[in-house]
Amino acid sequence: MSETILELNNASIFQRETLILSDVNIEIKKGEFVYLIGKTGTGKSSFMKTLYGDLPLKSGSGQIVDIDLQSLKEKEIPYLRRKLGVVFQDFKLLNDRNVKENLIFVLKATGWKDKTKMNQKIEDVLDKVGMKTKSFKFPYQLSGGEQQRVAIARALLNDPELILADEPTGNLDPQTSVEVMEVLQDINKNGNTILMATHDYALLLKYPSKTLKCDGQRLFEVVQKKQQQH
Template identity: 55%
Template sequence: MTILELHDAYIMQDVNTVLQKVTFALEKGEFAYLVGRTGSGKSSLLKTLYADLPLPAGTGAVAGFTLPKKGSTDKVPYLRRKLGIIFQDFQLLFDRTVAENLLFVLNATGWKGKARKQQRISEVLMRVGLANSAAKMPHQLSGGEQQRVVIARALLNEPVLLLADEPTGNLDPDVADSIMRLFQEINNAGTAVLMATHNYQLIQQYPHRVLKCEQGQLIDSAVTPFELT
């Protein structure tokens, strides 16, 4: 089952085309890395996939939703409920506890019932190894623990696809490895993952398909094998 598909897509950042004629698909439960130099289009591609940027040309579908052209945003909330989005800079609400951060997302995505919401929060925190951290404030957690909260937040709506933008970029190697193992577990349980990263050591340690943004093109290791340099 295909959960992400682009065909002849153009990826824009402001008025500039950063990637052109992008064609690739991701199947249910697949894991792929997204690599490339800073400014090569990785983040813009991810933003297009979660409809933060419009798709000006070509076609795209993610989790059963057609990616919007300019101005067509009414389906975006429904698309995002099928996705987990993980940012490098966490984007946690620092005036709320871990549980309140997660509750904010459940309320925003239409969950009903206090007990049901508390149960879901407990489930995702246990899954990321933070069962005892619900009442803590974000500043009381390490960087690695904060990233685990972000992953828990992304898992709340049982996404079919996780989009992760440099999720280990600010973490030391041991912590990055533990976060990577967590992504592997999530992927093994059936969630597809597309992860932008600069960390080639992790790619060598946990090999998967690689998509490389280079000179306005997207090169797919499943189609054209290449060396990571």
């Protein structure tokens, strides 16, 4: 496993025929916590979708978790997604089953068979997000913050090499956002690499880290103001 988790060179991000971002050159290394910022419509979601195989990479080169994005075939997308943990703004939990069954569903879908191992894994990931006692609850019985914790636990099930969090605090109030952020910080300290798209600049100030910005069809690293050369 290389130290580089994600690398794009001269990449262009398209949504169908529309050019969204051009000449993207970025690298994310193992263990980093990286923010992706930019106004709505500047291409954050399209960029994320390209990374997990929803949009094809049509030009330039890109590798994510040792998989070549340019030659990615439809049938390889499930394999790619097993190496990634994706956390969405709207949780995407299944409301007709409890927390544990939500997680079992994902494990079965990704090829797990051994019941004992599955139960152990579920306990582990729920423990990591502080939800160990809530495995029998249904999503609608949980607060937004608790649902997002479960969604993060779900993203951890297959020990992903990279977690893509797309506006994970977008639907949460400021206090809950901080709690969810603490969970993500802890997971990062345990060695998981995280790329998090966010609008929440308060979080950036509170937890400063490497930041990529989408603006004017470009994606570039922004340096904290105080370090910029005048």
